[in-house]
Amino acid sequence: MATDLLEGLPLIAETPAHWGQLARENLDEVLRDHAWCEYKAASAGLGLMARFPEQELLIRPMIALVQEEMLHFRQVTDLLRQRGVALGIPPADPYVKRLRNILCAQGSGIGGLGDHLIANAFIEARSCERFRALAATLEQGDAQEQSLADFYQRLADAEGRHWETFRDLALEVCDAEAVHRRIEEASRLEAKLLEELPVEPRMH
Numbered sequence: 700m701a702t703d704l705l706e707g708l709p710l711i712a713e714t715p716a717h718w719g720q721l722a723r724e725n726l727d728e729v730l731r732d733h734a735w736c737e738y739k740a741a742s743a744g745l746g747l748m749a750r751f752p753e754q755e756l757l758i759r760p761m762i763a764l765v766q767e768e769m770l771h772f773r774q775v776t777d778l779l780r781q782r783g784v785a786l787g788i789p790p791a792d793p794y795v796k797r798l799r800n801i802l803c804a805q806g807s808g809i810g811g812l813g814d815h816l817i818a819n820a821f822i823e824a825r826s827c828e829r830f831r832a833l834a835a836t837l838e839q840g841d842a843q844e845q846s847l848a849d850f851y852q853r854l855a856d857a858e859g860r861h862w863e864t865f866r867d868l869a870l871e872v873c874d875a876e877a878v879h880r881r882i883e884e885a886s887r888l889e890a891k892l893l894e895e896l897p898v899e900p901r902m903h
């Protein structure tokens with residue numbers, strides 16, 4: 700079954716086709732990295748509330764997001780335990796670090812909160828695309844891999860919703876036209892970053 704990896708997302712570049720197979724061959728490593736991605740996503744939601752305490756409209760959507768990311772963290776750490784794999788220490792995430800730098804450090808004119816919301820929106824969107832790619836690869840495997848494919852398809856749907864949550868918040872707190880322009884610009888910057896980074900058995 701062909702999957703449209705970019706459907707509904709602001710991304711313009713697909714993950715290189717061989718990433719899915721690379722991830723499949725190094726699943727334990729990918730799952731460990733993925734578990735920490737979920738933890739960091741929850742932490743980013745908490746951080747946003749503390750950084751912008753005057754923005755009350757963040758509170759409910761961020762609480763919902765943090766709860767969902769922690770559920771994902773629990774699910775992935777459960778998988779690690781079943782596979783007898785240790786969680787280990789949080790790995791570096793050059794994609795997230797560089798993307799946050801690119802999208803937030805200089806300021807784009809939509810304000811600090813707007814920049815943070817757009818950066819988070821793109822991290823969610825890319826995670827959604829990677830989960831779709833991994834699900835499409837695992838779908839071709841045995842029963843165990845197929846059940847993991849279902850799990851990744853469900854997570855892809857959740858991360859797709861999270862991209863929309865951050866985008867909608869940005870549209871609410873900033874000038875909508877400026878946000879749409881910034882999303883277009885960020886799509887190009889994100890695609891360029893993806894091209895510069897090596898293809899590795901990790902989530903980003």
Ligand SMILES: [Fe+2]
Pocket residue numbers: 737740767768771857858
């Ligand atoms: Fe998640």
Ligand SMILES: [Fe+2]
Pocket residue numbers: 740768823857858861
């Ligand atoms: Fe998410």
